[in-house]
Amino acid sequence: MKLRKIVLIETGATDVHVYSRIPIPRLGCVLLGTILRDHGYDVRVYIEDIAPLDWAEVLSADLVGISTLTATAPRSYALAERIRATGIPVVMGGIHATFEADEAACHADYVLRGEAEQSLLDLVHVLEDGGDLERVPGLTRSREGEIFHAPAAQPIADLDGLPIPDFRLVHGWRRRAYVSVMTGRGCPFECTFCSVPAFHGRGGRLVSVDRVLDEIATHLTHSHVRYLFFADDIFNLNRARMKQILEGMIARRLTPRWGAQVRHEVARDGEALDLMRRANCDRVFVGFESINPRTLEHFNKHETRDDIERAIASFHRHGVKVHGMFVVGSDADTAETIRETERFARQHRIDSLQLMILTPIPGSKDYKTMLDRGRLFTRDWSLYDGHHAVHEPEQMTAYEVQAEMMRAMRRFYSVGQMVRRAVRADWKEAAIRFEAHRIVHTFFRHNGGYLDSLRDRLRQQWSATGSRLRSVGLPSLPDAGLRPVIERFFSELNVAVVHMLENAHDLVEEGRTQAGRRRLEARQALTRALERLRGRVDCVIVAVVEDDPARPERVEVSASVRGLPDTAACRACCTWSRASRNGRSSSC
Numbered sequence: 178m179k180l181r182k183i184v185l186i187e188t189g190a191t192d193v194h195v196y197s198r199i200p201i202p203r204l205g206c207v208l209l210g211t212i213l214r215d216h217g218y219d220v221r222v223y224i225e226d227i228a229p230l231d232w233a234e235v236l237s238a239d240l241v242g243i244s245t246l247t248a249t250a251p252r253s254y255a256l257a258e259r260i261r262a263t264g265i266p267v268v269m270g271g272i273h274a275t276f277e278a279d280e281a282a283c284h285a286d287y288v289l290r291g292e293a294e295q296s297l298l299d300l301v302h303v304l305e306d307g308g309d310l311e312r313v314p315g316l317t318r319s320r321e322g323e324i325f326h327a328p329a330a331q332p333i334a335d336l337d338g339l340p341i342p343d344f345r346l347v348h349g350w351r352r353r354a355y356v357s358v359m360t361g362r363g364c365p366f367e368c369t370f371c372s373v374p375a376f377h378g379r380g381g382r383l384v385s386v387d388r389v390l391d392e393i394a395t396h397l398t399h400s401h402v403r404y405l406f407f408a409d410d411i412f413n414l415n416r417a418r419m420k421q422i423l424e425g426m427i428a429r430r431l432t433p434r435w436g437a438q439v440r441h442e443v444a445r446d447g448e449a450l451d452l453m454r455r456a457n458c459d460r461v462f463v464g465f466e467s468i469n470p471r472t473l474e475h476f477n478k479h480e481t482r483d484d485i486e487r488a489i490a491s492f493h494r495h496g497v498k499v500h501g502m503f504v505v506g507s508d509a510d511t512a513e514t515i516r517e518t519e520r521f522a523r524q525h526r527i528d529s530l531q532l533m534i535l536t537p538i539p540g541s542k543d544y545k546t547m548l549d550r551g552r553l554f555t556r557d558w559s560l561y562d563g564h565h566a567v568h569e570p571e572q573m574t575a576y577e578v579q580a581e582m583m584r585a586m587r588r589f590y591s592v593g594q595m596v597r598r599a600v601r602a603d604w605k606e607a608a609i610r611f612e613a614h615r616i617v618h619t620f621f622r623h624n625g626g627y628l629d630s631l632r633d634r635l636r637q638q639w640s641a642t643g644s645r646l647r648s649v650g651l652p653s654l655p656d657a658g659l660r661p662v663i664e665r666f667f668s669e670l671n672v673a674v675v676h677m678l679e680n681a682h683d684l685v686e687e688g689r690t691q692a693g694r695r696r697l698e699a700r701q702a703l704t705r706a707l708e709r710l711r712g713r714v715d716c717v718i719v720a721v722v723e724d725d726p727a728r729p730e731r732v733e734v735s736a737s738v739r740g741l742p743d744t745a746a747c748r749a750c751c752t753w754s755r756a757s758r759n760g761r762s763s764s765c
Contacts, residue, residue: 180305182219184238185210186256188249189225191559193619200226201355201406205244205271207342209297215340216298221348228349236263240304242297243285244271247538248562254284261286268300272376273558276539278317279324288317289330291376292362294339296330332377336362336384341392344400356396357408360389360422364410367477368466370504372540373410381414390425397431404459407437416442416449423452432457436500439463441480444488450495460498460528463488468521471509489525498528498606504563506535506578508571515578519585523594528606529613530589533563534582535570554634564620565627576631583621583628590614636670648673650714663718675714 185206202224210222221238223230235241241260245253250273257267269285270293281288287310289296296315303310310316315330333339344350361383364373384392396402413419426432439461443449453461465485467473473480492499501522505515515532522530537544537553538561547553552568554575560567564582566575573581590613598607649667651660651674664674 178239178304180218180239180301182221182238183210183213183240183242183301184221184223184235185213185242185244186230186235187222187224187226187244188246188252188256191248191252191562192564192623193616194562194564199355199404200224201357201408202227202344202347203244204342204357204359204408205293206242207344207347208339209242209293210346211340211343212294212298213301214343214346218301220346222346223348227347231348234348235260236265238265240266240268240301242268242270245269245273245281246271247273247277247558248560249273250277250281250558252559254281257284266304268297270297272372273539275376276372278326282317282319282324286318289313290315290317290326291330292333293330294333332362332382334382336382337388341395344396350400354400354402355404355406356400356402357406358389358392358396359408360384360412361409361414365414366411366479367542368464369476369542369546370535370537372538372544375540377410383415383418386418386421386425389422390429390431393426393431394429397433402433405433405435407435410438411440412437413439413443413449416446419443420449420452423449423456426456427452434459436460436462441465441484441488444491447491447495450491450497454496458497460500461492462500462502464502466502466504467507467510467514468503468518469507469509469514472504472507472514475507475509476504486525489527493526500529500531501527502531502533504533504535505582506566506568506570506573510570511572512577512581515581515585519589522589529609530586532582532586532589534566534578536561536563536565536567560627565624566631574631574635576628576635579624579628579631583617583624586617587621590617648675648714650675650717 187203187206206222206224210220214220221231221234223235241257243253243257253269253271253273257269260267266286267284268287268289269281270289274281274285274288275290278288278290287300289300293315296313299313300310300316302308303313310318311325311327313327316325316327318325344354344356361381362377363379363381364371364377365379365381367374367379393405396405434457436459441463443461465480465488466476466478468482468485470482473482489499489501503518503522505518518532519530535543537547547568554569555567557567566579566582569575570578590610592614595607595610595614598604598610649672651663667674
């Protein structure tokens with residue numbers, strides 16, 4: 178068959194997010210469209226976050242390609258089904274289709290796994306000439322009820338051989354837009370929540386410096402770029418090469434406002450920071466991920482909290498704004514970790530904050546681990562966007578993670594924070610805070626129902642044993658601020674809270690005395706203390722005080738429930754700072 182017209186679609190986000198008002202297009206569809214155009218095909222590219230689909234154009238195509246992330250998979254599948262119903266073949270690709278190829282093959286005629294710059298051309302030629310589909314690298318398709326997988330496509334070795342993406346192919350594209358440039362692929366690090374190494378490989382394949390500069394110059398000429406975004410996972414992966422790019426930008430006067438994703442190490446290089454400022458770097462997007470040392474170790478981040486603090490200070494000294502990206506909800510995190518992360522961001526004057534919930538996406542190590550252990554309580558892919566809790570951390574409930582993340586974002590992007598920027602006459606940042614404030618409140622409105630569903634799920638877990646918990650005993654706690662939090666927690670579960678002063682001091686003091694001893698001895702002491710209260714209530718909340726050797730100025734106070742099966746036990750954890758003795762207290 179003759180393929181004259183090909184439409185490529187990048188499906189849009191399922192909900193509002195931090196970049197909702199600044200649509201930075203991914204390069205996949207634009208680059209593939211440019212390749213097909215250069216081979217003589219009539220190509221249309223649709224990026225739904227930029228402009229809606231023109232269905233008359235879509236349904237006039239001979240072939241439609243859809244690129245999907247995990248969170249956009251349901252939307253992608255729905256589009257594919259609608260298009261296929263008209264008899265138009267659909268090919269699907271992207272990171273989700275790569276790692277869930279069997280699933281994608283149930284909705285599309287063809288699936289291309291991995292990098293598709295060459296395999297898409299191969300598929301198009303086979304469809305036109307009637308060749309052997311099984312020879313198309315990376316192809317997956319359903320054949321007579323069975324799923325067929327061709328050998329994987331090899332990563333593109335010569336990135337310089339790819340054409341410069343032509344954003345003018347994008348429907349609704351306007352001059353002075355946001356443009357992405359990728360100077361390399363692959364990542365040598367192995368963060369457990371990330372799927373990039375599995376998709377692009379661990380090696381760093383780089384575009385030559387001259388080619389990068391020519392690409393920037395082309396975009397400035399054709400698009401009058403308003404903002405340039407280096408889409409590399411780590412722009413400073415090769416710091417010497419990064420400096421060459423910046424020096425070339427300065428020498429050739431290719432200096433629109435720009436931003437890039439970097440690791441914290443670049444902040445140690447004063448020369449690099451000077452070049453970034455001179456090249457008109459507006460902001461760095463830094464995946465700090467966590468301020469919790471145990472979480473950083475679990476994520477394989479190879480950085481410390483001190484590294485993060487020094488990096489922020491160094492960026493600011495050189496006039497570079499910081500967009501801090503953090504992931505909360507690991508098995509080492511508590512509710513207090515989320516609150517402390519937001520306080521940390523304000524105290525260190527991070528300019529913009531992206532607080533994401535740990536989301537095990539297909540292709541990541543966390544996904545395989547949690548899937549094997551049955552810890553994912555939903556496979557609704559639209560929730561796998563980093564803004565919704567989809568698994569139960571060890572030290573929190575999913576409800577707590579969701580609620581605390583939403584509250585933290587609302588605090589960071591509060592009216593007060595907006596006013597502080599305005600008082601400093603930082604009008605641009607004040608405007609950004611204002612828009613983020615609106616987005617956060619829109620997210621609250623859209624997701625109140627999801628938060629309610631997590632609370633209902635928690636209620637069901639509590640009553641799953643068949644004998645509903647009626648009352649809990651609440652002794653005095655070291656931090657008075659925890660009492661109303663615990664009361665609210667149980668009231669939402671329709672459980673009565675009985676205030677108990679008798680033996681409360683003994684319980685707390687016994688826990689504190691045992692804090693420096695072995696954990697087993699501490700638990701045995703608390704068990705003996707609890708026996709004295711058996712029969713008065715269904716269970717008792719006990720303050721378990723443990724010193725944190727990594728943070729000697731802090732004490733962990735866990736709200737632990739005894740008397741229920743583990744599956745129904747409250748795992749809400751709060752943090753009590755010794756500073757609370759001076760009137761400061763924190764609450765869940």
